[in-house]
Amino acid sequence: MGKRPSGDDPNVQIAxxxxxxxxxxxxxxxxxxxxxxxxxxxxxxRSVARGKE
Amino acid sequence: xxxxxxxFKREMLAALPSLRAFAMSLIGRHDRADDLVQDTIMKAWAKxxxxxxxxxxxxxxxxxxRNELYSQMRKRGREVQDSDGHLTETLxxxxxxxxxxxxxxxxxxxxxxxxxxxxxxxxxxxSGFSYEEAATICGCALGTIKSRVNRARQRLQxxxxxxxxxxxxxxxxxxxxxxxxxVS
Numbered sequence: 467m468g469k470r471p472s473g474d475d476p477n478v479q480i481a482x483x484x485x486x487x488x489x490x491x492x493x494x495x496x497x498x499x500x501x502x503x504x505x506x507x508x509x510x511x512r513s514v515a516r517g518k519e
Numbered sequence: 520x521x522x523x524x525x526x527f528k529r530e531m532l533a534a535l536p537s538l539r540a541f542a543m544s545l546i547g548r549h550d551r552a553d554d555l556v557q558d559t560i561m562k563a564w565a566k567x568x569x570x571x572x573x574x575x576x577x578x579x580x581x582x583x584x585r586n587e588l589y590s591q592m593r594k595r596g597r598e599v600q601d602s603d604g605h606l607t608e609t610l611x612x613x614x615x616x617x618x619x620x621x622x623x624x625x626x627x628x629x630x631x632x633x634x635x636x637x638x639x640x641x642x643x644x645x646s647g648f649s650y651e652e653a654a655t656i657c658g659c660a661l662g663t664i665k666s667r668v669n670r671a672r673q674r675l676q677x678x679x680x681x682x683x684x685x686x687x688x689x690x691x692x693x694x695x696x697x698x699x700x701x702v703s
Contacts, residue, residue: 476680480625481644483622484645485644488544491540492537497553504560
């Protein structure tokens with residue numbers, strides 16, 4: 467707790483903060499809207515493929 | 520139903536968390552970032568014949584996303600590019616999003632960068648791409664990416680130092696957090 471990333475190097479601090487910001491979003495669960503979207507895209511493709519048979 | 524298609528979808532799903540993080544880092548607003556991710560998914564799906572399985576899906580999607588973002592920015596004029604009003608709105612909407620005050624400050628500083636510098640430092644510093652990969656994604660020379668990353672770092676240092684001068688000691692918002700840290 468409370469440990470600072472290696473001291474005073476401002477580039478290190480910037481790198482750490484940038485990663486923290488990025489990872490806070492990356493660690494979120496994938497929103498349902500995207501899962502639904504991919505399902506729909508796949509279903510649409512399947513029905514097109516079926517139509518061609 | 521081709522098996523390749525399943526693979527394509529699976530790889531896309533695997534890349535989505537980082538694609539969202541990229542969009543969010545570029546734009547700073549959840550709703551706009553996710554709209555952009557949605558546009559990217561649709562574009563990518565329509566272009567899936569252009570994707571070679573086994574190559575880097577993440578880099579491919581990132582390329583589509585940033586091209587889509589810049590084409591939308593051109594269409595809307597400069598609206599997407601930053602303004603204080605936009606940032607205030609961002610933080611008002613999602614104050615909980617950037618866990619600490621520190622990160623809120625950093626977010627504001629990041630938003631002050633020119634888009635090309637912001638993009639370069641995110642790709643290299645957070646997304647885990649090499650300078651070469653970042654150059655390919657942005658469609659520019661390796662040296663250009665390197666200098667954008669350097670300028671981004673310098674600019675962020677400047678901004679954060681300037682902000683820091685007025686910011687010694689805990690303020691009203693961080694004081695309770697600081698004192699709580701001693702209790703727990």
